[in-house]
Amino acid sequence: MADYKDVVEKVADCLVRAGSTFTEDRKQAYHEAIEVEDTEIAKWNLQTILENAEVAERDRSPLCDDTGIPHVIIEVGPDKALTGKTMDAIREGIKEGLKRLPGRPMAIMGDDKERIDMSGGISPNSEDLALAPVLVRETKEDVLRVTVLMLGGGPAIRGLTQRIFHKHNINVVLDEIVKRAKEATGLLGCTPCALAIGVGRSQFEATSLMMEALADADFSKQTEMENYITEHVNESGVGPLGLGGKTTVLRTFMKVGPQRASGVRVVAMRPACCFEPRKASVEL
Amino acid sequence: MEIRTIEAPFSEEVLASLHVGDIVNITGKIFAGRDAVLPKIVKMIEEGTLKENGIDLQGGVIFHTAVSPAGVGPTSSNKLEIEGTMPELTKAGIRMHLGKGALKPETVKMMGENNTVFAVIAPVTALLNSKVTSKKCLAHPELGMEAFYELGIDGFPAVIAAAHGESMF
Numbered sequence: 001m002a003d004y005k006d007v008v009e010k011v012a013d014c015l016v017r018a019g020s021t022f023t024e025d026r027k028q029a030y031h032e033a034i035e036v037e038d039t040e041i042a043k044w045n046l047q048t049i050l051e052n053a054e055v056a057e058r059d060r061s062p063l064c065d066d067t068g069i070p071h072v073i074i075e076v077g078p079d080k081a082l083t084g085k086t087m088d089a090i091r092e093g094i095k096e097g098l099k100r101l102p103g104r105p106m107a108i109m110g111d112d113k114e115r116i117d118m119s120g121g122i123s124p125n126s127e128d129l130a131l132a133p134v135l136v137r138e139t140k141e142d143v144l145r146v147t148v149l150m151l152g153g154g155p156a157i158r159g160l161t162q163r164i165f166h167k168h169n170i171n172v173v174l175d176e177i178v179k180r181a182k183e184a185t186g187l188l189g190c191t192p193c194a195l196a197i198g199v200g201r202s203q204f205e206a207t208s209l210m211m212e213a214l215a216d217a218d219f220s221k222q223t224e225m226e227n228y229i230t231e232h233v234n235e236s237g238v239g240p241l242g243l244g245g246k247t248t249v250l251r252t253f254m255k256v257g258p259q260r261a262s263g264v265r266v267v268a269m270r271p272a273c274c275f276e277p278r279k280a281s282v283e284l
Numbered sequence: 285m286e287i288r289t290i291e292a293p294f295s296e297e298v299l300a301s302l303h304v305g306d307i308v309n310i311t312g313k314i315f316a317g318r319d320a321v322l323p324k325i326v327k328m329i330e331e332g333t334l335k336e337n338g339i340d341l342q343g344g345v346i347f348h349t350a351v352s353p354a355g356v357g358p359t360s361s362n363k364l365e366i367e368g369t370m371p372e373l374t375k376a377g378i379r380m381h382l383g384k385g386a387l388k389p390e391t392v393k394m395m396g397e398n399n400t401v402f403a404v405i406a407p408v409t410a411l412l413n414s415k416v417t418s419k420k421c422l423a424h425p426e427l428g429m430e431a432f433y434e435l436g437i438d439g440f441p442a443v444i445a446a447a448h449g450e451s452m453f
Contacts, residue, residue, distance in 0.1 A: 052408035065357035122428040189385030
């Protein structure tokens with residue numbers, strides 16, 4: 001593993017890339033969506049989002065002023081170790097990255113009550129924004145890999161984690177996801193969205209799977225279930241920025257975990273905005 | 285595609301000529317405020333303290349954004365404390381609410397009755413940063429990025445999403 005300073009530098013750079021860059025597969029998905037749309041406004045909205053991404057990547061500046069809450073997923077290979085010292089360096093790298101991007105200064109100060117009602121005030125320092133709980137997963141690759149995701153507030157408002165009674169029919173679950181997604185994307189504003197879904201046995205597991213779906217998102221790959229959800233949500237006609245069109249959801253990313261012998265499935269859904277998943281990875 | 289340039293604050297005639305689906309470039313001076321500060325601005329309206337703070341809302345635009353080193357970009361206008369303050373802000377002179385997300389039919393109706401429009405702007409912070417020519421905090425600096433600002437802008441691209449009681453939602 002790289003030394004402490006190298007880890008800080010790598011993670012800081014990773015955060016800046018996450019907050020300022022569209023991956024090539026996502027750019028291609030936008031180009032395809034522009035072709036599919038048949039109104040000038042829908043095309044113009046998609047083109048404007050794409051132009052913004054080009055400027056942000058060139059300037060290494062934020063894609064969106066809501067630069068998001070930093071989330072980290074760490075993959076640990078069979079012969080790799082994640083030490084407390086490495087965790088310290090990752091945390092330091094996140095702080096440094098927030099200073100460089102710069103992250104929006106939106107950490108709330110104070111005790112539990114003050115942080116809930118915001119009476120403790122807002123820190124003026126970007127780097128005071130605390131890292132969310134870290135998700136660790138195993139990989140067969142011989143790597144120690146950090147993925148940084150920056151999660152904005154709009155999708156957090158419209159996201160939902162709740163059970164679905166499956167009635168021993170997959171379409172019951174998929175159609176309920178479509179129903180929830182139509183409602184969420186209608187109010188989101190920042191469409192087209194990348195719909196992230198996790199299906200698990202508990203709220204924790206479903207949300208973890210949803211985070212993995214965001215981390216692994218590849219806009220050039222879709223499963224039959226993901227296509228089904230995308231196509232049916234797009235029937236709503238909400239379109240780019242909610243102003244009408246065929247592209248309400250650009251892609252769906254779904255992870256299905258182990259399930260319990262029960263009539264219930266816990267489904268976490270995040271209607272990630274037009275810039276999400278803002279993600280980047282680095283090997284330490 | 286025709287893109288019309290309009291300068292804020294707006295005259296009643298300019299507002300009357302705007303229609304749903306128009307694409308505009310907004311220039312001039314606009315206000316910026318969101319969840320935390322807009323209810324406080326309503327309180328200032330009620331207490332009659334806007335003028336002494338150098339704030340004149342007549343014909344004005346309120347952009348639902350934070351103002352921070354990260355830049356500017358719309359937050360959801362349908363948040364409780366934003367959409368909920370639109371009637372009072374409109375009554376006090378605001379003529380364009382600028383943000384994103386679908387509004388309630390009653391809000392669209394209220395704006396239509398007051399020659400007021402809702403414009404949607406994409407959250408394109410990297411593009412918008414080069415179009416902000418000045419920033420000045422007007423009220424509640426203690427709110428940091430959520431304080432009430434005046435922005436000088438040169439060509440913010442937006443779509444008229446609600447006007448004359450009609451909307452695109």
